[in-house]
Amino acid sequence: MSAATSETARERALRHVAGLSSGPAVDPSLRVTLNFHPDRLLRDLPMLDAMAEAGLYHSQFVTGTSNGGLTAYHGGDRWRWESRIFDRAYDEAPAHERPVYGALNFRGKPVGGAPRFGSAHFRLVAETLARTTFCYPDSCLEPANFGTADRMALIELALADRKDDLDDYIEAHVHGPVRPHCDVEALVLDPCYRGTAVEDAALRLGCPVEWHPGFLLTVEELRRHPGYRGQEYVDLGKRIAVDGVLDPRILGDAVRAGRYESQRVKKVWHYLARFGTPREVVHR
Known part of the structure; x- marks a missing residue:
């Protein structure tokens, strides 16, 4: 059996991206974070309860849910992007073998490297860097720049952008x-x-629990940004708000109650994540 055929999908993907990468090794103090909404449901089970039961954080290909696009199926956009980035390594792999998505928190944000995708985040241990690949910008834009822990030129690109x-x-x-x-x-x-x-x-997951400063957005501030995602989402945010404010828990309650379609509430979350302020500095 040749070395190529004996490689696992993971090994092949890592090797391929390493060959596309350049630059110095990443600062070992940096961490990968996985942002997500902790109060959403997964097959009628609360997200964190499902994680505790499985003992794993699964990819969109397994869960069928996402805080981005919903294209993780054979032939879908997410499948096609992964096929391109990883040289088809995962094309025939089972869903549970595919990678999970996060961000390199190169700016040290207390809310995680990519709050666009959720108010909570897992901060991974340093050892996971060795089995992580990176791209810039987002894979949906079919990027040409890639990185690994040993070859990381992407931070310079991101800082200059x-x-x-x-x-x-x-x-x-x-x-x-x-x-x-x-x-x-x-x-x-x-x-x-x-x-x-x-x-x-969260306390049943077996990892430490910490708290970041928080997201809170007043309806007054929301109204100031109709052009960000559109007036319809400003209006939706006003309807969802409780006592004139939005926070992640209020949005999660609205989604779970089924009053609003989750992909529309996602755009309201973008407002909260972009313009929200830590609770202690909001004055009403």
């Missing part, structure tokens, strides 16, 4: 399983979940 805050991330693909009890330094939550079922579920 001028993107909107929600697009300012280096995409990460973590190959191999992500297990909260051993691959995660901490689950970092928004303080709106203190004392809730989300905190209770």
